[in-house]
Amino acid sequence: MPARDFRAAEHLPNLRPDRQPASPEELPRQRNGVTPQMHGRYPDYNVLDEAEHWDEATRRLVFERVENTPPIRFFTDTEARTLGIFCDLVMAQDREPKVAVLNMVDAKLFDGQLDGFRYADMPDDRETWRRLAVGLDAAARQHGAGDFASAPTEVQMRVVDALAKGELRGEVWDQMPPAKTWKVVSRAILSAFYSHPWAWNEIGFGGPAYPRGYARLGVGQRESWEGAAAFERDAAKDTEQRGVQGT
Numbered sequence: 001m002p003a004r005d006f007r008a009a010e011h012l013p014n015l016r017p018d019r020q021p022a023s024p025e026e027l028p029r030q031r032n033g034v035t036p037q038m039h040g041r042y043p044d045y046n047v048l049d050e051a052e053h054w055d056e057a058t059r060r061l062v063f064e065r066v067e068n069t070p071p072i073r074f075f076t077d078t079e080a081r082t083l084g085i086f087c088d089l090v091m092a093q094d095r096e097p098k099v100a101v102l103n104m105v106d107a108k109l110f111d112g113q114l115d116g117f118r119y120a121d122m123p124d125d126r127e128t129w130r131r132l133a134v135g136l137d138a139a140a141r142q143h144g145a146g147d148f149a150s151a152p153t154e155v156q157m158r159v160v161d162a163l164a165k166g167e168l169r170g171e172v173w174d175q176m177p178p179a180k181t182w183k184v185v186s187r188a189i190l191s192a193f194y195s196h197p198w199a200w201n202e203i204g205f206g207g208p209a210y211p212r213g214y215a216r217l218g219v220g221q222r223e224s225w226e227g228a229a230a231f232e233r234d235a236a237k238d239t240e241q242r243g244v245q246g247t
Helices: 047-053 056-067 077-090 101-110 125-141 153-164 178-193 197-203 235-246
Strands: none
Touching: 047 056, 047 197, 056 197, 077 101, 077 125, 077 153, 077 178, 101 125, 101 178, 125 153, 125 178, 153 178
């Protein structure tokens, strides 16, 4: 499939008929290193190539994230099946290689590494995640499915969309605000995903800068060792501009 011309706006979810993310295959195939699903805007960039410039502690931490996926210890098998699918849907990971988001979330919950704050009308984050699994199943049953994990993808997406919009009702969702639940769990999902080097490759992030440091601090400037995008147009600015035009 040829790469899409991203100067057009039809690739943006809110401007496409099904409101779904475009296929990652419309981006260049990753040629150096790994990105989620092996496509991205920086096909020749691999942040791990810069490892020799990091101090030993940093290098060990970064490679640990790549080489040692933590096992599921906090969630039950049933919860993990439901929540694993949920995390992949949220991050639009529908094929390998994937960042093991749920495993990373599970590790923090198991170790009690919480944010240190929570909404007054919300339970502890660990309980929030457990109730989320039950609530996703309950919402899927309202659409005629046996549970969330076995529901058709269309149903799963409708449930996730309703959660994000705070529109779920019944059972768990009569006791736990869906909109705030979404904020709690999506924050954890994004934090886990973008802490992984594969995600850094996808967005062209230069990675740790210690002890070398960053020198080019001007707008639009790029260090010589940072990733070069396959498109001249800035992805973030283009997305913002096209989104405004489409409203």
